Amino acid sequence: MVFRDKAKIMDVEQIDKTLTRIAHEIIEKNKDVENIALVGIRTRGAFLSERLAGKINDIKKKEVRVGILDITLYRDDLTTISEQPVVHKTEIDFDIQDKIIILVDDVLYSGRTIRCALDALIDFGRPQNIQLAVLIDRGHRELPIRADYVGKNIPTSLKEVVQVKIKEVDGIDEVMIQEKEN
Amino acid sequence: MDILLKDGHIVDPANRLDSTSDILIRDEKIAKVGKNLRVNGAKTVDCKGKYVLPGLIDMHVHFRQPGREDEETLLTGSRAALKGGFTSVLCMANTNPPIDNQGVVEYIYAESKRIGLINLYTVGAVTKNLDGKELTEVGQILAAGARALSDDGKSIMNAELMRRALEYTKMFALPIISHCEDLNLSKDGVINEGFVSTKLGLKGIPRTSEIAMVMRDIELAELTGGRVHIAHVTTREAVELIGQAKGKAINLTCETCPHYFTLTEEAVLGFDTNAKVNPPLRTKEDVEAIKKGLSEGTIDVIATDHAPHSEEEKDVEFDSAAFGMIGLETALSLAFSELVAKGILNWKQLVERMSISPAKILGLDNKGSLGAGSDADVVVFDPKINWVVDVKKLESKSKNTPFIGKRLDGIVTLAIVGGKIKYENGKFH
Amino acid sequence: MAVTWVRKDLLGLEELSAEEIGLILETADSFKEISQRPIKKVPTLRGKTVVLFFFEPSTRTRTSFELAAKRMSADLVNIQTSASSLTKGETLKDTAKNIEAMKVDIIVMRHSSAGAPHLLAKAVSPSIINAGDDSHEHPTQGLLDLFTIKEHKKKIAGLNVSIIGDIAHSRVARSNIWGLTKLGAKVTICGPATLIPPDIERLGVKVTYDVKEAIEGADVINLLRIQLERQGQNLFPSLREYAIKFGLDSEKMKFAKKDVLIMHPGPINRGVEITPEVADGPYSVILEQVTNGIAVRMAVLYLVSGVRERKH
Numbered sequence: 001m002v003f004r005d006k007a008k009i010m011d012v013e014q015i016d017k018t019l020t021r022i023a024h025e026i027i028e029k030n031k032d033v034e035n036i037a038l039v040g041i042r043t044r045g046a047f048l049s050e051r052l053a054g055k056i057n058d059i060k061k062k063e064v065r066v067g068i069l070d071i072t073l074y075r076d077d078l079t080t081i082s083e084q085p086v087v088h089k090t091e092i093d094f095d096i097q098d099k100i101i102i103l104v105d106d107v108l109y110s111g112r113t114i115r116c117a118l119d120a121l122i123d124f125g126r127p128q129n130i131q132l133a134v135l136i137d138r139g140h141r142e143l144p145i146r147a148d149y150v151g152k153n154i155p156t157s158l159k160e161v162v163q164v165k166i167k168e169v170d171g172i173d174e175v176m177i178q179e180k181e182n
Numbered sequence: 183m184d185i186l187l188k189d190g191h192i193v194d195p196a197n198r199l200d201s202t203s204d205i206l207i208r209d210e211k212i213a214k215v216g217k218n219l220r221v222n223g224a225k226t227v228d229c230k231g232k233y234v235l236p237g238l239i240d241m242h243v244h245f246r247q248p249g250r251e252d253e254e255t256l257l258t259g260s261r262a263a264l265k266g267g268f269t270s271v272l273c274m275a276n277t278n279p280p281i282d283n284q285g286v287v288e289y290i291y292a293e294s295k296r297i298g299l300i301n302l303y304t305v306g307a308v309t310k311n312l313d314g315k316e317l318t319e320v321g322q323i324l325a326a327g328a329r330a331l332s333d334d335g336k337s338i339m340n341a342e343l344m345r346r347a348l349e350y351t352k353m354f355a356l357p358i359i360s361h362c363e364d365l366n367l368s369k370d371g372v373i374n375e376g377f378v379s380t381k382l383g384l385k386g387i388p389r390t391s392e393i394a395m396v397m398r399d400i401e402l403a404e405l406t407g408g409r410v411h412i413a414h415v416t417t418r419e420a421v422e423l424i425g426q427a428k429g430k431a432i433n434l435t436c437e438t439c440p441h442y443f444t445l446t447e448e449a450v451l452g453f454d455t456n457a458k459v460n461p462p463l464r465t466k467e468d469v470e471a472i473k474k475g476l477s478e479g480t481i482d483v484i485a486t487d488h489a490p491h492s493e494e495e496k497d498v499e500f501d502s503a504a505f506g507m508i509g510l511e512t513a514l515s516l517a518f519s520e521l522v523a524k525g526i527l528n529w530k531q532l533v534e535r536m537s538i539s540p541a542k543i544l545g546l547d548n549k550g551s552l553g554a555g556s557d558a559d560v561v562v563f564d565p566k567i568n569w570v571v572d573v574k575k576l577e578s579k580s581k582n583t584p585f586i587g588k589r590l591d592g593i594v595t596l597a598i599v600g601g602k603i604k605y606e607n608g609k610f611h
Numbered sequence: 612m613a614v615t616w617v618r619k620d621l622l623g624l625e626e627l628s629a630e631e632i633g634l635i636l637e638t639a640d641s642f643k644e645i646s647q648r649p650i651k652k653v654p655t656l657r658g659k660t661v662v663l664f665f666f667e668p669s670t671r672t673r674t675s676f677e678l679a680a681k682r683m684s685a686d687l688v689n690i691q692t693s694a695s696s697l698t699k700g701e702t703l704k705d706t707a708k709n710i711e712a713m714k715v716d717i718i719v720m721r722h723s724s725a726g727a728p729h730l731l732a733k734a735v736s737p738s739i740i741n742a743g744d745d746s747h748e749h750p751t752q753g754l755l756d757l758f759t760i761k762e763h764k765k766k767i768a769g770l771n772v773s774i775i776g777d778i779a780h781s782r783v784a785r786s787n788i789w790g791l792t793k794l795g796a797k798v799t800i801c802g803p804a805t806l807i808p809p810d811i812e813r814l815g816v817k818v819t820y821d822v823k824e825a826i827e828g829a830d831v832i833n834l835l836r837i838q839l840e841r842q843g844q845n846l847f848p849s850l851r852e853y854a855i856k857f858g859l860d861s862e863k864m865k866f867a868k869k870d871v872l873i874m875h876p877g878p879i880n881r882g883v884e885i886t887p888e889v890a891d892g893p894y895s896v897i898l899e900q901v902t903n904g905i906a907v908r909m910a911v912l913y914l915v916s917g918v919r920e921r922k923h
Contacts, residue, residue, distance in 0.1 A: 084917025
């Protein structure tokens with residue numbers, strides 16, 4: 001499948017401002033920052049959660065715990081996709097019992113990834129509250145899932161793809177819309 | 183009806199003939215050999231571009247009758263033989279019941295006569311029930327028509343018994359065909375002991391198992407003056423020992439099989455049970471030594487050790503699979519491609535290994551020759567046709583050969599036994 | 612990691628490439644954490660059926676595979692020889708075809724005949740995982756040994772690994788030799804001359820009968836079990852003599868490197884190939900091998916279940 005760049009939605013400054021805004025929203029909604037932990041969904045969600053934790057720390061001068069979740073083993077499409085995906089480590093080295101867990105991902109689309117993440121989290125314990133922060137919400141939900149914190153809402157067509165690039169993985173911070181060719 | 187074979191390349195070393203000529207067959211004998219023969223009312227077969235040979239003689243086959251007729255019968259075995267160019271075969275005695283007494287020998291010959299396809303001969307066992315303990319009634323067995331003695335399938339471990347057997351059979355001027363295996367060294371072994379057995383974690387049969395027993399039998403032959411024919415030689419060292427012994431006045435002959443000059447132990451990789459055979463396939467150096475031995479005449483005979491086994495006996499775990507492979511239908515093509523086409527043997531030598539020497543060793547006068555007055559056992563071979571070994575087309579009731587799917591060069595187009603056409607281009611008469 | 616897993620079966624390490632072995636080890640690393648969670652379960656193999664087809668007694672390997680399958684939510688069936696119809700004269704292939712007819716996905720097989728898993732892999736469509744075929748291979752043991760070494764030493768290439776014991780009859784030795792040499796380790800094998808198979812140097816290993824030579828300079832020492840039954844075959848005079856000459860005790864440990872790893876596939880014969888002080892000592896990673904075994908087997912089950920193409 002070939003993709004063609006169509007439009008640039010966010011650049012490095014906009015992404016940074018958006019993450020700062022989300023950090024403020026998280027603090028406002030959850031008075032007790034002590035009890036918050038961020039869990040990023042591999043791969044880019046994990047790095048975004050690190051950044052968010054850093055920003056929360058800048059504002060409240062408090063360390064927020066960060067974990068990484070690999071949802072591969074919880075996917076509902078393992079028997080139908082053509083190749084077995086590579087499994088990476090899940091690293092949640094703190095107890096999530098009774099905590100406020102904020103899942104972090106780059107793009108919210110069908111909602112199936114978040115459904116997997118919820119199943120995975122429950123296997124680790126019983127959080128008090130699970131919230132969701134995403135950089136981009138592109139619509140087209142297939143499950144009743146919604147985000148608590150959204151960086152930017154981008155209406156898209158099914159032919160389009162939202163490509164989030166972040167420095168830690170792709171060498172650059174930007175959000176592009178691409179279109180499938182033929 | 184007379185049969186006239188025209189314009190074939192006749193290979194008849196017994197009469198120093200190795201050129202294109204015609205052969206006239208009348209009644210049960212070769213009537214005349216010469217150029218431009220013309221006979222009225224004869225069935226004429228055009229043999230241009232083909233080789234005409236004295237019928238091949240396989241002095242080592244296992245037809246499973248009586249006892250395992252599901253694997254092969256004297257009938258199906260005879261057909262397989264014809265397809266491979268063999269007009270005479272020597273059956274081994276390890277049937278059930280074994281051919282260890284006059285009665286069973288007579289049964290085999292009676293069956294052979296009834297079937298009427300090829301010359302079916304049999305050995306008689308050396309020991310009762312092939313147990314290696316008590317001699318059989320050798321005289322009665324030979325009088326009933328057995329052409330040799332052999333406990334093949336089993337090894338005679340008791341040297342004293344082998345000695346007495348050789349001394350006793352001296353009176354009859356026929357050989358003991360010896361299966362040389364030290365059962366203690368080879369115990370539980372399934373393939374050649376070496377790199378392949380190490381890789382596969384299978385118990386190996388050390389080469390010494392064959393070499394030590396060959397040495398013993400050579401010494402016993404020298405001691406007693408009896409005749410020993412060493413069956414299925416596979417090792418370089420055995421060839422050397424036999425070569426040295428032939429310099430002395432010992433009644434010693436030996437044979438090898440096509441799989442020992444075409445395959446190595448690597449054929450077993452992947453746990454292919456069709457390559458599981460006793461004695462086992464050896465190394466590249468052994469294959470070269472076997473070819474050299476054939477070329478120099480140290481190895482007198484190419485026999486097949488045709489050993490049919492049912493699917494239930496072969497399509498199992500390697501350790502449990504039966505030893506042996508069928509070979510009648512592929513032998514001549516393999517000998518042609520590997521030996522003649524590659525210049526290791528010429529046609530004259532091939533006929534010596536596969537017809538003349540077996541006839542001599544078994545005392546079959548009038549065979550192995552195409553001279554006037556010889557038995558009309560004739561085979562026509564077309565070297566230009568190649569064919570793929572197809573399970574569905576094999577004549578043998580069993581299909582255990584590692585050559586399935588292989589393309590072989592040369593095929594038998596006509597086989598005449600006792601002056602009658604028994605096989606022609608895929609059809610039996 | 613550019614390589615994808617495409618094999619329906621895991622029959623041995625001989626046919627795997629270094630990259631494929633690397634993929635399994637990397638995948639196993641991701642699975643290790645699951646056994647440390649309070650709820651040791653992921654839904655990955657939900658609805659898949661795994662059959663443990665064991666013809667030789669085994670507690671360790673069988674339990675390890677059982678836990679690996681169950682922690683991935685698979686349905687599990689245990690077949691032991693005494694209970695199977697093989698004792699009634701049914702062939703191995705027929706028994707396997709009967710199992711196949713019950714629509715199972717993976718068969719984990721241990722058999723006393725080398726090549727038995729290969730026979731089944733050709734005959735039936737479920738994935739076949741070799742859990743040990745006589746003296747031929749025990750691929751998951753080889754893999755968990757590699758995993759354990761890598762966890763401690765961070766790499767395999769360039770390490771000196773010595774394998775001491777009955778090499779001739781050891782499937783663990785063979786699988787280890789394949790895995791280690793493919794990943795670039797330098798392997799030395801050591802044991803009584805009667806228990807070293809012919810031509811084994813051709814696999815790229817060094818052979819010595821001197822246990823001191825095998826211990827000095829080794830980064831890893833892997834000890835193999837000496838089986839009691841072998842004594843009756845005149846392969847060595849007594850367990851006592853074996854223990855004195857080849858058994859790893861504190862005296863011989865004096866020649867070992869200070870950061871050596873002591874490994875053993877288990878079960879250990881205390882006082883024969885290894886003494887209690889060494890088995891329970893600070894250099895021993897024997898129990899870690901057991902823990903890693905589950906992660907490795909989970910990884911193998913995961914990879915093999917993802918192969919879409921089925922024969923037949």
